[in-house]
Amino acid sequence: MAENAEDNLTKIVVIDSESVLPSDAAMQIYASETDITIKETCFGTMVTGPREAVERVVEEVRSLDRNHIFVKERGFKPGDERRCRASRGGGPRPGFHYLRQEVQMLPTIGQALDDYEKGKEIEKPKSIGKLSVSKLKEISESEL
Amino acid sequence: MAKVFIYPTNSLILSDLVERFGHTPLAMMEKIHEKISTVGVDSPPMNITPEDPKHGLKYAAVEVPAGVRGRMALVGPMIDNAEAAIIVSESVAAFGCMGCARTNELTKFLIRKRDVPILELTYPRTEDEGHDFVYKIAEFLKSLPKKEAEA
Numbered sequence: 001m002a003e004n005a006e007d008n009l010t011k012i013v014v015i016d017s018e019s020v021l022p023s024d025a026a027m028q029i030y031a032s033e034t035d036i037t038i039k040e041t042c043f044g045t046m047v048t049g050p051r052e053a054v055e056r057v058v059e060e061v062r063s064l065d066r067n068h069i070f071v072k073e074r075g076f077k078p079g080d081e082r083r084c085r086a087s088r089g090g091g092p093r094p095g096f097h098y099l100r101q102e103v104q105m106l107p108t109i110g111q112a113l114d115d116y117e118k119g120k121e122i123e124k125p126k127s128i129g130k131l132s133v134s135k136l137k138e139i140s141e142s143e144l
Numbered sequence: 145m146a147k148v149f150i151y152p153t154n155s156l157i158l159s160d161l162v163e164r165f166g167h168t169p170l171a172m173m174e175k176i177h178e179k180i181s182t183v184g185v186d187s188p189p190m191n192i193t194p195e196d197p198k199h200g201l202k203y204a205a206v207e208v209p210a211g212v213r214g215r216m217a218l219v220g221p222m223i224d225n226a227e228a229a230i231i232v233s234e235s236v237a238a239f240g241c242m243g244c245a246r247t248n249e250l251t252k253f254l255i256r257k258r259d260v261p262i263l264e265l266t267y268p269r270t271e272d273e274g275h276d277f278v279y280k281i282a283e284f285l286k287s288l289p290k291k292e293a294e295a
Contacts, residue, residue, distance in 0.1 A: 099156060102156045
């Protein structure tokens with residue numbers, strides 16, 4: 001693996017779409033006649049292979065529902081024993097919690113991308129500011 | 145196409161948005177991939193060579209924990225190469241591989257010192273803030289030059 005490792009690439013494709021299922025994306029990848037490996041995961045798929053092929057396939061998958069399919073590179077390939085749960089005695093792999101946290105934001109991000117494309121104006125959001133010390137003091141004193 | 149440094153350095157959303165709007169994200173995943181593809185750095189679970197903390201000395205003094213220097217050996221060159229940056233602070237998930245507070249402070253400090261366009265945001269907590277977040281990032285990325293100016 002090491003001799004041509006720099007040409008290889010792994011990408012995580014996270015699907016948060018109402019019209020595209022992770023299995024649809026997997027089928028799209030299987031249908032592409034390229035020498036790549038895929039692994040279906042809870043969030044979508046992981047695609048590994050030569051850089052050019054992976055980028056092309058990922059772009060094809062992304063075009064299924066552009067604003068609701070998100071992609072990032074991954075350092076380790078699927079099943080790499082330094083990360084794989086099978087060889088680490090179970091438990092979430094490093095990086096899983098961050099991904100899970102971000103996945104919760106994806107519906108909002110996807111919707112915002114749709115709106116941005118349509119040129120829809122947004123209202124200034126009401127920021128939930130931090131509680132000031134004086135306000136906290138006021139609250140604590142009011143309860144006494 | 146500008147090289148855009150992102151913070152948090154392993155963010156899916158930021159990495160995706162930067163790529164989506166036609167730029168290159170400078171993200172941790174890419175550096176890790178480079179690191180683990182190097183022959184000789186494949187003894188699990190060690191991905192850092194003894195040389196890395198020495199490279200980190202360029203960014204952090206010898207008194208700081210070796211972990212900071214080890215991380216800076218990866219993050220530092222990305223900051224040096226950055227042509228723009230997006231910093232999202234108050235991320236609820238600054239743990240795991242993002243969990244070193246000292247490295248995070250140093251990373252933000254060093255990128256702010258660079259004379260490059262920087263967009264600073266806070267992590268969105270509501271739907272409205274999420275919309276605002278995407279709009280600001282999209283506008284920022286569109287304002288960056290598509291092609292790198294020749295020196």
